Amino acid sequence: MEDWVHRALARWPNVPALFGWLQLDRRGRWLVRNELISRPQIIDTIGRNYAADEQGRWYFQNGPQRGYVALETAPLVLRVRGDGDSVQTHNELIVEQPRAVYLDEEGSLLLMTEHGPGAFDGQDLPWALERLRSAGGESIDDALPVALALPSGARTALTLRWSAALSLPVQRLDNAEAPAALGFQRDPQPDPPAGSALN
Template sequence: MEDWVHRALERWPNVPALFGWLKLDRRGRWLIRGEPITRPQIIDTINRNYAADEHGRWYFQNGPQRGYVELEVAPLILWAAPDGAHLTTHTGVEIGDAQQVLLDEEGSLVLATEHGAAAFADNDLEWALAHLRNSDGADCSEDDLVTALAQPSGTGTALVLELADASVPVERLDREQIPQALGFAPAPQPLDDERAVVGGADDV
């Protein structure tokens, strides 16, 4: 978080949080009330002040007020760097490590990274496919992928994802189970004792 955010929190510590206003889509775009945010200055500010609380709810800390974010897929979206050698999140942070790789029923990959759960942008899936290997160490074929997708949810596959200097095993897990497995809330809700503004309706 930036210094101005900490100063604002100290000055106004009890501002109600916003729920139902902000969303992160599967391409790493910020949306407010369903409309994409396009101003670079606003996007940069959100990216620099984006974090998760102890309940796995991700939020943008806008000065003294938190705006909790609905997640279409995951709290971080992965983009392939222009050189194709590494991955960065939609917030501009480079990924250096993945502890777990999950494959859902639609073929999307979600990683447990050092920065949080991260999914490949739908227009960067080619990078992921190019870095998948089968049990023989060969490039993942269409048949290999079909076989992996046919595995029951919660079981391993014969695939690994090559990331940095590691080969991380790929596990099949249905999309609805991924948030709990990786510890994030896809649709944050206010707790009973929280002051909140929900979807534009004041619930303070």
């Protein structure tokens, strides 16, 4: 978070959070009330002040106020950098330490990174698919349908070759199960009022 955010939080610590206004689509674009944000200064400010709370709800800290973000896929959208050899998040954080790779039922790849869970932008998914390898030596054209047919939670015979020194096993994970498995909320909601009883 930027210094001005910390100063605003210290000055106004109890500003109510906003829900249902801000969205992040599957291409890493920000929207306010379903309207695309196009001003680079606003996009950069959101990206620099984007984080998650302890419940896995991602938000933009706009001065003293949090704006919680509805996610179309994952909290981060991954893109191949201009060098063609490295990956960054939609808010320009370089991914250096991927920890796990997941394949959903549609063939999309999710990556657990040091910055949080991310999904490849559809335009950059071919970069990742080209780096898939089959442990059994089969061609990817043959191995990928087998992996897609596995139940969610199963380990596939695929690995993702991230670098010369790092290959990660690929696990099947249905899209609907990704938030619980990877610790984020796609549709964050306010906390229940203090003292309210659950029915």
